[in-house]
Amino acid sequence: MSLEQLIMADMKDAMKAKNEGVLRGLRAIKAEIIKAKTEPGANGAISAEGELKLLQKLVKQRKDSLDIYNQQNRADLAQKEEEEIAVIEKFLPKQMTEAELKAALAAIIAETGASSPADMGKVMGAATKQLAGKADGKAISAAVKEMLSK
Numbered sequence: 001m002s003l004e005q006l007i008m009a010d011m012k013d014a015m016k017a018k019n020e021g022v023l024r025g026l027r028a029i030k031a032e033i034i035k036a037k038t039e040p041g042a043n044g045a046i047s048a049e050g051e052l053k054l055l056q057k058l059v060k061q062r063k064d065s066l067d068i069y070n071q072q073n074r075a076d077l078a079q080k081e082e083e084e085i086a087v088i089e090k091f092l093p094k095q096m097t098e099a100e101l102k103a104a105l106a107a108i109i110a111e112t113g114a115s116s117p118a119d120m121g122k123v124m125g126a127a128t129k130q131l132a133g134k135a136d137g138k139a140i141s142a143a144v145k146e147m148l149s150k
Contacts, residue, residue: 003051003091004033021080025087032058052133058088060136096135098143104131105143117148 007030014023032054036046046054062081069078096104105127112122123144131140 003055004030006091007033021083022087024080025084028058028084029055029088029091049132052092055088055092056133056136059085059092062088093133096131098139101131101135101139101143102147105140105147109144109147114148117145120144120148123148 007026011023011026011030014026033046033051036042036050036054037044062085066078066081066085069075069081105123108126108130109123112119112126114120114123124141127140127144128137
């Protein structure tokens with residue numbers, strides 16, 4: 001079952017249950033899928049990797065908004081963002097823990113032969129491909145920088 005079909009089925013359930021927070025998050029995902037499918041060169045389809053990137057982008061946008069709302073003491077808006085993040089994250093693969101991330105990065109560093117911060121580009125290229133969807137780009141970057149500066 002494609003992501004779009006899952007979203008439509010969940011939207012129907014959310015409408016029946018009158019769950020406004022879940023429905024808002026699902027509608028946001030559906031809107032992005034439609035937008036991605038209608039972009040030039042998409043040919044009316046979106047790949048699994050494209051779906052993953054799309055979901056990650058949506059979560060990142062909402063986390064950024066959440067930070068801003070928390071800084072401005074807007075609990076009402078922050079609550080809405082948290083609800084949408086929870087809905088979107090249901091469709092993403094389970095995120096890696098910090099220990100799992102460091103173990104995976106140690107293997108990638110050994111694989112690429114990186115030894116100094118100057119080699120960060122090589123490691124990041126391989127890491128972002130291997131760990132796509134399983135870890136946040138900022139977390140990967142921070143861990144790589146820490147591991148290569150030792």
